[in-house]
Amino acid sequence: MPLSEEQIERFSRHILLREVGGKGQEKLLGSSALVIGAGGLGSPVALYLAAAGVGRIGLIDFDTVSLANLQRQILYRTKDVGRPKVEAAAERLSALWPEAKIEIRRERFSEGNARRLVRQYGVVIDGSDNFDTKFLANDACVAEKIPLVMGGILRFDGQILTVIPGKSACYRCLFERPPPPQACPSCAEAGVVGALAGVLGALQATEAIKLLLGIGEPLASRLLTADTLRGSFREVPIGRRAGCEACGERARISLPG
Numbered sequence: 001m002p003l004s005e006e007q008i009e010r011f012s013r014h015i016l017l018r019e020v021g022g023k024g025q026e027k028l029l030g031s032s033a034l035v036i037g038a039g040g041l042g043s044p045v046a047l048y049l050a051a052a053g054v055g056r057i058g059l060i061d062f063d064t065v066s067l068a069n070l071q072r073q074i075l076y077r078t079k080d081v082g083r084p085k086v087e088a089a090a091e092r093l094s095a096l097w098p099e100a101k102i103e104i105r106r107e108r109f110s111e112g113n114a115r116r117l118v119r120q121y122g123v124v125i126d127g128s129d130n131f132d133t134k135f136l137a138n139d140a141c142v143a144e145k146i147p148l149v150m151g152g153i154l155r156f157d158g159q160i161l162t163v164i165p166g167k168s169a170c171y172r173c174l175f176e177r178p179p180p181p182q183a184c185p186s187c188a189e190a191g192v193v194g195a196l197a198g199v200l201g202a203l204q205a206t207e208a209i210k211l212l213l214g215i216g217e218p219l220a221s222r223l224l225t226a227d228t229l230r231g232s233f234r235e236v237p238i239g240r241r242a243g244c245e246a247c248g249e250r251a252r253i254s255l256p257g
Helices: 005-010 021-029 042-052 067-071 085-096 114-118 131-144 194-213
Strands: 032-036 056-060 101-105 123-126 148-154 157-163 222-227 232-237
Touching: 005 021, 021 194, 032 042, 042 056, 042 085, 042 123, 042 194, 056 085, 085 101, 114 131, 123 131, 123 194, 131 148, 131 157, 148 194, 157 194, 194 222
Parallel strands: 032 056, 032 123, 056 101, 123 148
Antiparallel strands: 148 157, 157 222, 222 232
């Protein structure tokens, strides 16, 4: 469907880009993305996807807003404390762009729903804060052949990896399995600088937009790490692992469909 006059004005800075243009913006309007976790990373991801005109955005998170979230989770305001995150997030995103279709699920991302959820969207963005969810997102997206943009933050450090099933290394090619419980501290235990979530989340949103438009060079088989205390970024090449349990020659991870 052709862009309306209001849409042309709203997305004019995108339309000016040779890599996007009017056709690309129409493509974004007809695209979809699932954001796993509406926290520190999920907040800027969801805001920028809505602002970019992604037509259908799914949010899955089981938690409620707490006062400690507000230091980095920019979707929420003080008056949202105690509310389910997905409800407060949907309200904020709809206020930003009323035409967006926001689909919320107040539940855990689990083995029972992972494949069913990811197959409904054109790209998945991981904003979770634990390894079990990250590995599950990877396995579900590899099984359903859905591109995945992974992210993680702790203290002053962050990392991003884009997984394109069948073409790039997956998360299990990098980390074979989740670390033992208590092996790695959480943000609640070790802390995190709030602005770091914005930096990494904005990069994740950019990756998702590139994937939806089919432009540029995604961070596929390339781990981007950030050390914001030093102000440095580093790119680490990641090769596909033949014995990977998720995407290797003898993949053996099976999730219910």
